[in-house]
Amino acid sequence: MASITVSATGTAPVEEHRAEVHLGIETAPASPPDALAALAARVERLRGVLAERGVPDADVTTEQLHVQPHFDPQVGRPVGTTAGTSVRVALPSLDAVPALLTAVVDDDVRVHHVGQVPVVTEAVESAARRDAVGKARARAAELAEAVGGTLGGLLSLLEGGPPPAVSPTGMRLAAAAAPEVHLWERGSVASVTVTAVYELVER
Secondary structure, eight states: OOEEEEEEEEEEEEOOEEEEEEEEEEOOSBOHHHHHHHHHHHHHHHHHHHHHTTOOGGGEEEEEEEEEEEEETTTTEEEEEEEEEEEEEEESOGGGHHHHHHHHOSSSEEEEEEEEEEOOOHHHHHHHHHHHHHHHHHHHHHHHHHTTEEEEEEEEEEEEEEEEEEEEEEEEEOOOSBTTBOOEEEEEEEEEEEEEEEEEEEO
């Protein structure tokens, strides 16, 4: 029995996005134990401010701890030690970013960047799958017609590759979070790839 095998990628727009704010904290030069203690205290103060603003502790993550000598160019040698870390804060949307930055950014806390994370729901994945299956059938029908046959029944269908992917589609400027920080809203699409095998009915 002759058959046709095709692969197709379906897409669906992602309407919901959440925001991630990446902050950096670094202590003033001190002895290593004092620098680490000051860093821990500063992170706890930041967590307290975030909690007051309704940010769950589970949505606050510290990462990339570093401890290093502080080089003083005026004396030409290291003077004391600085300790620092990055803090990632998850927010429900970009709309919540400006007020949060106003509340937390100061001399010790600076903004590394603000990211936008797509939220791919089951409904979006299903829409992308349906689109992929429709495209696969249309492509297989074109191939069948091109060789002088007709498309028969579906023999097998496989969703291949990694989990549904998300790609950016465009950006627009959103509200400024601070004079030096601009937020760009990015559209996204989810994609799913399928491989389908159809019977080729020869005329």
